[in-house]
Amino acid sequence: MTRQTLIAGATIVTMDAAGDLLSGDILIEGERIAAIAPRIDAPDAEHVDARGRIAIPGLVNAHMHTWQTGLRGLAADWTLLEYFRWVHAGLATRFRPDDIRIATLVGALGQIDAGTTTLVDWCHNNPTPDHTDAAVEALAESGIRAAFFHGSPKPDPQPGEPHFSEVPHPRSEVERLRRGRFASDEGLLTLGLAILGPHYATLPVSLADFRLAREFGLVASMHQGGGPARTPGGWEALIEAGLVGPGVNIVHGNDLPDALFERLVGLGVSFSAAPENEMSQGHGFPVTGRLRALGAAPSLGVDLESVIAGDMLTVGRVALGAQRALDNARSRQETGAIPSTSSIPVREALSWITIEGARMLGLEHRIGSLAPGKQADIVLIDARALHLQPVHDPVATVVMQAGRGDIEAVMIAGRFRKHAGRLDATGLDTKLAELAASGSRIVRDLGLRQNAA
Numbered sequence: 450m451t452r453q454t455l456i457a458g459a460t461i462v463t464m465d466a467a468g469d470l471l472s473g474d475i476l477i478e479g480e481r482i483a484a485i486a487p488r489i490d491a492p493d494a495e496h497v498d499a500r501g502r503i504a505i506p507g508l509v510n511a512h513m514h515t516w517q518t519g520l521r522g523l524a525a526d527w528t529l530l531e532y533f534r535w536v537h538a539g540l541a542t543r544f545r546p547d548d549i550r551i552a553t554l555v556g557a558l559g560q561i562d563a564g565t566t567t568l569v570d571w572c573h574n575n576p577t578p579d580h581t582d583a584a585v586e587a588l589a590e591s592g593i594r595a596a597f598f599h600g601s602p603k604p605d606p607q608p609g610e611p612h613f614s615e616v617p618h619p620r621s622e623v624e625r626l627r628r629g630r631f632a633s634d635e636g637l638l639t640l641g642l643a644i645l646g647p648h649y650a651t652l653p654v655s656l657a658d659f660r661l662a663r664e665f666g667l668v669a670s671m672h673q674g675g676g677p678a679r680t681p682g683g684w685e686a687l688i689e690a691g692l693v694g695p696g697v698n699i700v701h702g703n704d705l706p707d708a709l710f711e712r713l714v715g716l717g718v719s720f721s722a723a724p725e726n727e728m729s730q731g732h733g734f735p736v737t738g739r740l741r742a743l744g745a746a747p748s749l750g751v752d753l754e755s756v757i758a759g760d761m762l763t764v765g766r767v768a769l770g771a772q773r774a775l776d777n778a779r780s781r782q783e784t785g786a787i788p789s790t791s792s793i794p795v796r797e798a799l800s801w802i803t804i805e806g807a808r809m810l811g812l813e814h815r816i817g818s819l820a821p822g823k824q825a826d827i828v829l830i831d832a833r834a835l836h837l838q839p840v841h842d843p844v845a846t847v848v849m850q851a852g853r854g855d856i857e858a859v860m861i862a863g864r865f866r867k868h869a870g871r872l873d874a875t876g877l878d879t880k881l882a883e884l885a886a887s888g889s890r891i892v893r894d895l896g897l898r899q900n901a902a
Contacts, residue, residue: 451479454863455491459499459829460843464506464796464803464818469843475504477825480862484821501833502857503843505799506818507566507594507826508761509806511721512670512700512750515570516549516584518556519888520755523897527756529675529730535897536755537603541574543891549574550583555884556754557591558874561866563760564856566826567806567816568593569721569750571643571670571700573600578622585630588638592866592873594826596810598670599626600643614650614679617657618642623665634666637862639810646671646699647683655683659692668810670698670721673705674732684709693718698809700750703733710736714743719809723752724768730756737772737801746797748806760853761802769798769848795848829858831870 456475463469463485474489475482520540524532553570560568570588575581581599588595599622603613623642631640642665644650644658649672662669680686687693695717702710702720714720722735737747749768751759776792807817815824830851832840837855840846859867866873874880 452863453478453483453491453494454497454825454860455489455494456497456499456504456827456829457489459502459504460832460840461485461819462503462505462799462843462847463820464800465820467820472500475819475825475827477827477860477863480824482819482821482823482825485819497858499829501831503830503832503840503847504819505828505830505847506803507816507828507859507861508564508802509567509569509748509810509817510560510565510750510759510761510764510802511569511748511806511809512571512723512752513556513560513568513759514573514753515553515556515568516544516572516574517753517755518552518559519548519884519891521888522755523892524753524755525757527730529732532730532753532756533675535895538605539895540891540897541602542604543894544574544580546577546579546583548887548891549580550587551880551883551887553584553587554591555880556759557588557593557595558872558877558880559754559759561591561593561859561861562856562872563762563853564828564830564859565761566594566828566859566861567596567810567812569596569598569641569670569806569810571598571600573643574602575600576602578625581622581626585638589630592637592861592864594637594816594824594861596639596641596668597631598641598643598668599623601645603649614645615654617654618644618661620661623661623667627665639812641668641670641810644669644671646673647680647687648673648675648678650679652680652683652686655680655687656690656692659687659690659697662696663692668696668698670700672701673699674701674703684713688712688716695719696811701727701732702736703727705736707739710739711743714740714745720745720747721750721809722747722768723750723764724771725757725764726752728771734775735768735771737768738775741772741793746805747801748809749801762847762851762853765798765802765848768801769793769795795842795845798848799844825860825863827858827860828856830855831857
């Protein structure tokens, strides 16, 4: 008999056209949501009393370099240029497969603990297949739903070696991964490509990488920004070649000129912003408002735990606050007064960290909202807490007041990975000690000094 779970009496924020319920039940059968209604009679189901809780779709972290978990906080005072110097050309080169494994494992568990059910692991520190496999196995062990975006390292070249911008994405690795764990697109783990793109690669490399992603039916995601482009006019050449459209994902994109930005949005390119990190490191203001002006929306990501906290509720709140501030300032400049009402409702901000992340991955039919037939990726927020009462608007409570500590339960594909406030993970103390030892060795090997606690 298929396992059944009944989440009963919750305030349900579905992020679906069917609407929300101030009090309702969610019936889960196996991996999927079977029904959502004011009351469901399911005597054989495992009963979860969710009165006083707010049920929301699992959060989607659309961009994070999970391999940097062991470097948490190390780059907090670095600009983007310092980050390139000390991380890609330095710290990254000291990682062994075991370092990638423990960082990815603890990073993924931390995401679950904070309410993320889907993680886009943008892994660009995998110089060998062993590094790649270590990351993938760690994601599988964590139990998170993950899109593993296979990337490539960016060290300074040694004498006789080509610059990383001149090296196409390794086709043999994509083929190997497609033959193995990623042979299907229906499991908890799916595959994408973290390619260089025209900002960081030569035109021949960009053309080859875009074609590779299209051939294998994979999302092609790339950073855009951070200094001058390696290939000026690269986007125009890729568009002319017919390679730009849905399935292409740009991370950041802050410095794209307006005409090109509008053209990319019109072609169906998705954008993933990392608002807190972008403003901290010097990328510029997030593209949220520029997308909204064109009728589009961003997905959001943490980006770097070496800089900021890995909490998607905070990421959503920062994105909302930043764009409201820009809109308010523009109104003052143009009219001499603040707007008559807020430019962005809180529900829209919640969509950026749920359904828009799912849409970027092409998985909106499976995740990102709560509806019968979808995967049971559900987060329960304990709204009885002192700092959350009274709840006048559950969406506002989630977006503007709730935090990591309020997340009581996290279900992924019908299985609780966090329940009653406790993460379902064994040996956490051992894992954390291993992570600390890994991070300390990497920092020490590069000769950086750690500040004492």
